[in-house]
Amino acid sequence: MKIGVIGGGQLARMLALAGLPWAHEFTFLDPAADACAGPLGRLLIADYDDERALLELAAQTDVVTFDFENVPARSLEVLAGRVPVYPGARALAAAQDRLHEKALFGELGMATAEFVAVDDGTALSAAIAELGLPAVLKTRRLGYDGKGQWLLRTAAEVEVAARELGDTPALLECLVPFEREVSLIAARGRDGAVVFYPLSENTHCNGILHTTVCRADDPLQGAAEAQVGRLLETLDYVGVLAVEFFQHRGELLANEFAPRVHNSGHWTIEGAETSQFENHLRAILGLPLGSTRPRGHYAMVNLIGAVPEPARMLAIPGTHLHHYGKTARPGRKVGHITVACAAPGVLPPELLAL
Amino acid sequence: MKIGVIGGGQLARMLALAGLPWAHEFTFLDPAADACAGPLGRLLIADYDDERALLELAAQTDVVTFDFENVPARSLEVLAGRVPVYPGARALAAAQDRLHEKALFGELGMATAEFVAVDDGTALSAAIAELGLPAVLKTRRLGYDGKGQWLLRTAAEVEVAARELGDTPALLECLVPFEREVSLIAARGRDGAVVFYPLSENTHCNGILHTTVCRADDPLQGAAEAQVGRLLETLDYVGVLAVEFFQHRGELLANEFAPRVHNSGHWTIEGAETSQFENHLRAILGLPLGSTRPRGHYAMVNLIGAVPEPARMLAIPGTHLHHYGKTARPGRKVGHITVACAAPGVLPPELLAL
Numbered sequence: 096m097k098i099g100v101i102g103g104g105q106l107a108r109m110l111a112l113a114g115l116p117w118a119h120e121f122t123f124l125d126p127a128a129d130a131c132a133g134p135l136g137r138l139l140i141a142d143y144d145d146e147r148a149l150l151e152l153a154a155q156t157d158v159v160t161f162d163f164e165n166v167p168a169r170s171l172e173v174l175a176g177r178v179p180v181y182p183g184a185r186a187l188a189a190a191q192d193r194l195h196e197k198a199l200f201g202e203l204g205m206a207t208a209e210f211v212a213v214d215d216g217t218a219l220s221a222a223i224a225e226l227g228l229p230a231v232l233k234t235r236r237l238g239y240d241g242k243g244q245w246l247l248r249t250a251a252e253v254e255v256a257a258r259e260l261g262d263t264p265a266l267l268e269c270l271v272p273f274e275r276e277v278s279l280i281a282a283r284g285r286d287g288a289v290v291f292y293p294l295s296e297n298t299h300c301n302g303i304l305h306t307t308v309c310r311a312d313d314p315l316q317g318a319a320e321a322q323v324g325r326l327l328e329t330l331d332y333v334g335v336l337a338v339e340f341f342q343h344r345g346e347l348l349a350n351e352f353a354p355r356v357h358n359s360g361h362w363t364i365e366g367a368e369t370s371q372f373e374n375h376l377r378a379i380l381g382l383p384l385g386s387t388r389p390r391g392h393y394a395m396v397n398l399i400g401a402v403p404e405p406a407r408m409l410a411i412p413g414t415h416l417h418h419y420g421k422t423a424r425p426g427r428k429v430g431h432i433t434v435a436c437a438a439p440g441v442l443p444p445e446l447l448a449l
Numbered sequence: 450m451k452i453g454v455i456g457g458g459q460l461a462r463m464l465a466l467a468g469l470p471w472a473h474e475f476t477f478l479d480p481a482a483d484a485c486a487g488p489l490g491r492l493l494i495a496d497y498d499d500e501r502a503l504l505e506l507a508a509q510t511d512v513v514t515f516d517f518e519n520v521p522a523r524s525l526e527v528l529a530g531r532v533p534v535y536p537g538a539r540a541l542a543a544a545q546d547r548l549h550e551k552a553l554f555g556e557l558g559m560a561t562a563e564f565v566a567v568d569d570g571t572a573l574s575a576a577i578a579e580l581g582l583p584a585v586l587k588t589r590r591l592g593y594d595g596k597g598q599w600l601l602r603t604a605a606e607v608e609v610a611a612r613e614l615g616d617t618p619a620l621l622e623c624l625v626p627f628e629r630e631v632s633l634i635a636a637r638g639r640d641g642a643v644v645f646y647p648l649s650e651n652t653h654c655n656g657i658l659h660t661t662v663c664r665a666d667d668p669l670q671g672a673a674e675a676q677v678g679r680l681l682e683t684l685d686y687v688g689v690l691a692v693e694f695f696q697h698r699g700e701l702l703a704n705e706f707a708p709r710v711h712n713s714g715h716w717t718i719e720g721a722e723t724s725q726f727e728n729h730l731r732a733i734l735g736l737p738l739g740s741t742r743p744r745g746h747y748a749m750v751n752l753i754g755a756v757p758e759p760a761r762m763l764a765i766p767g768t769h770l771h772h773y774g775k776t777a778r779p780g781r782k783v784g785h786i787t788v789a790c791a792a793p794g795v796l797p798p799e800l801l802a803l
Binding site for chain 2: 112115116117118120134135365368369373377381382383385386388390391405406409410412413414415416417418419420435
């Protein structure tokens with residue numbers, strides 16, 4: 096099959112690596128000539144909403160998916176009716192606006208942190224009066240990896256944030272003193288079949304995911320599955336989806352969802368019977384979903400900024416290197432390491448010292 | 450790193466699939482314009498001993514390996530001194546001639562089936578007089594997948610084989626009524642470190658490998674490791690090597706070795722902590738070898754001739770499809786399926802019925 100991917104970053108790259116063993120062919124649409132998925136297929140270098148490129152993508156592929164959620168609605172309109180696109184426009188729209196996303200969570204009975212809409216910078220102080228401090232201000236659209244977010248603890252920080260926000264619509268959330276962050280990766284097929292991976296327990300560093308530990312038999316697995324199952328059903332979702340939760344006082348608070356394969360699911364490449372990437376492809380191609388059974392106690396560590404010397408990493412037992420082929424740059428996700436741990440969550444100390 | 454591979458078949462393809470996650474780049478040398486590894490890197494279309502192409506390969510790569518053992522000695526001479534080549538010329542030479550191979554086994558104390566050299570067709574009857582029937586006649590060079598072999602049970606079959614053999618040097622082996630065939634896949638690093646996979650138990654069909662079952666804790670594991678360890682050491686081997694054994698009256702008889710990744714090790718892609726392909730790359734790049742720990746009870750089934758409908762295969766729990774992207778043709782290895790079995794060697798019946 097010929098598979099089109101809007102976006103040519105590391106998620107597209109790993110989708111291709113999951114699809115190449117099936118002899119699928121990939122075409123990526125990305126404005127960057129050095130998009131890291133490029134070498135694994137054909138790269139259309141164009142803006143995501145470039146009509147000519149989108150028509151070419153539609154003409155050349157059997158199905159289209161994407162590797163990031165901020166695909167312009169215009170792009171989906173151009174593709175509509177010309178080639179199947181999964182996940183669909185509804186899921187994308189819900190994920191692109193934090194206010195709609197939170198409203199959807201509420202409709203589905205998924206608890207969230209308390210929040211209020213903030214129409215622009217001038218409305219911030221009223222919102223703070225309602226929720227109090229500390230709080231987190233987030234733009235409604237286009238935030239990722241901690242970008243478009245302000246942690247507000249003092250009046251001075253509020254003032255700076257209000258100025259920086261300007262007339263961008265946002266929402267303000269209570270800062271939840273959570274016990275941990277977990278995410279649930281799920282896949283839903285074209286036929287409505289659903290599979291869930293074991294919960295991933297995530298640790299962030301400077302707003303970027305740093306470490307994920309697969310938690311088989313987590314006590315919150317059932318509750319998370321029930322909630323995410325409703326979300327998938329409501330969106331008539333096809334593909335892999337990830338929901339991030341905070342655990343607060345032992346309960347789940349839904350934070351956000353990503354209508355795509357997710358960084359917290361990278362451990363599944365080695366650590367699960369079927370990776371999230373393979374299951375995304377199975378889903379969008381209308382194939383039976385694969386087993387999500389964990390193959391051991393796996394964890395993942397992101398490589399941020401630069402990839403350390405491979406010999407050092409690979410000398411640590413049970414490690415697997417994923418180098419995205421991207422140029423090193425501070426704060427950039429350039430790779431990750433999956434590691435088979437001797438016991439759940441016990442990462443080799445040499446790995447954390449890299 | 451830039452890795453050159455002489456040969457662009459499915460083994461080269463799977464080597465590339467193991468190396469792409471590390472952002473390595475591959476160049477393949479193959480006379481076929483449709484060599485199935487081609488889409489995963491750069492393809493030099495030329496004969497294996499084409500000097501200009503070999504010089505280009507050497508100039509463009511940091512290390513060269515191969516995906517079949519019948520690389521002309523001339524090719525290695527051209528590359529020598531220009532780029533490191535692993536495994537080395539000595540291992541290739543030993544593997545290319547069945548008589549040298551058997552002699553080497555003998556020197557290393559590795560038992561084999563009884564055999565005698567057969568210089569040409571006219572010498573066959575004398576050899577039969579010595580070993581008796583049934584026996585197997587094998588050309589000394591260039592045999593694979595049952596090609597260049599004659600099973601001799603009757604005088605008529607001997608006559609046909611003698612004529613077909615002509616003046617090709619060969620050897621005659623006793624036909625061993627073996628209990629089973631097993632193979633041991635091993636990897637040896639540039640630093641001399643060695644790892645072994647669990648024994649693979651192999652079933653052939655029409656001379657072509659059909660099914661491999663990973664046998665963890667096999668009683669013959671230790672004996673096989675001792676023998677293959679000596680072979681690796683003697684050849685100062687670097688890379689992955691496979692030795693095929695017959696089990697006869699509970700003992701191992703060495704049949705042949707392949708100085709490369711091997712079909713009976715394909716289950717390691719999903720079934721072992723580190724695949725044979727990744728360990729071959731680790732070895733030739735001078736990196737630490739990875740764990741060979743099995744991740745469960747894995748088996749592999751070759752897809753011969755054509756790839757069945759993916760939806761049927763993937764509906765069987767625990768299956769993974771590997772489609773080599775080759776044109777369907779009777780008797781051709783076009784893909785394989787790895788399957789996670791509920792118990793050792795218990796393959797899903799639906800899979801065997803494909």
